Amino acid sequence: MKTLEKNFSKKLAPSKAAQMVETIYGCKWSLTIYQLLNNGINRPGEMVRCVDGLTTKVLNQCLRKNIEFNILARVSYNEVPPRVEYEVTEFGRKFMRVLDELDTLQNEIDGHE
Template structure:
């Protein structure tokens, strides 16, 4: 006998989807993940690599991506202090999914363009 189909998405799932959307649904987050996956690891490099992103938004996105365990943050001692970001295992999986979405989008160009 097939399992009974749920009539709605449970609240716990909705909260998880909303949290995921808050972190990943932002255009800047996807660009940061893509950039880090291409080897751009330092905040200043990321700011130059992603046209239009402000320092404030970049720092907010980096913080959220670290909190969501998509990126790891490593501080290196010395003068000046150095901070590097890297993809976690989950971040690597997410970057692969984002690349698949990018490729799918490239196969179906925007007709308005």
């Protein structure tokens, strides 16, 4: 009878991906911003007006984090007055699918308690 050799190495968590998920979920406004973008609201002023409690300062911090992770892209138009819009990147769409799966998992956990 053959014996199986143990050739497995220790599995480590994906540090950058885990940090990204933690940072985005840690920002209580990121998921709301994704919802706004999904509904065609992509200008910062309009975002602030649409959500009670969201300030320009907090919105800008949240948007900056999402841009650093390449989830969102900032599009500046050379117009007077200046116009800025935000859009989800291709990577951001992949990342949002992961967040959707986490929501599905949470719903299953909530349903089984």
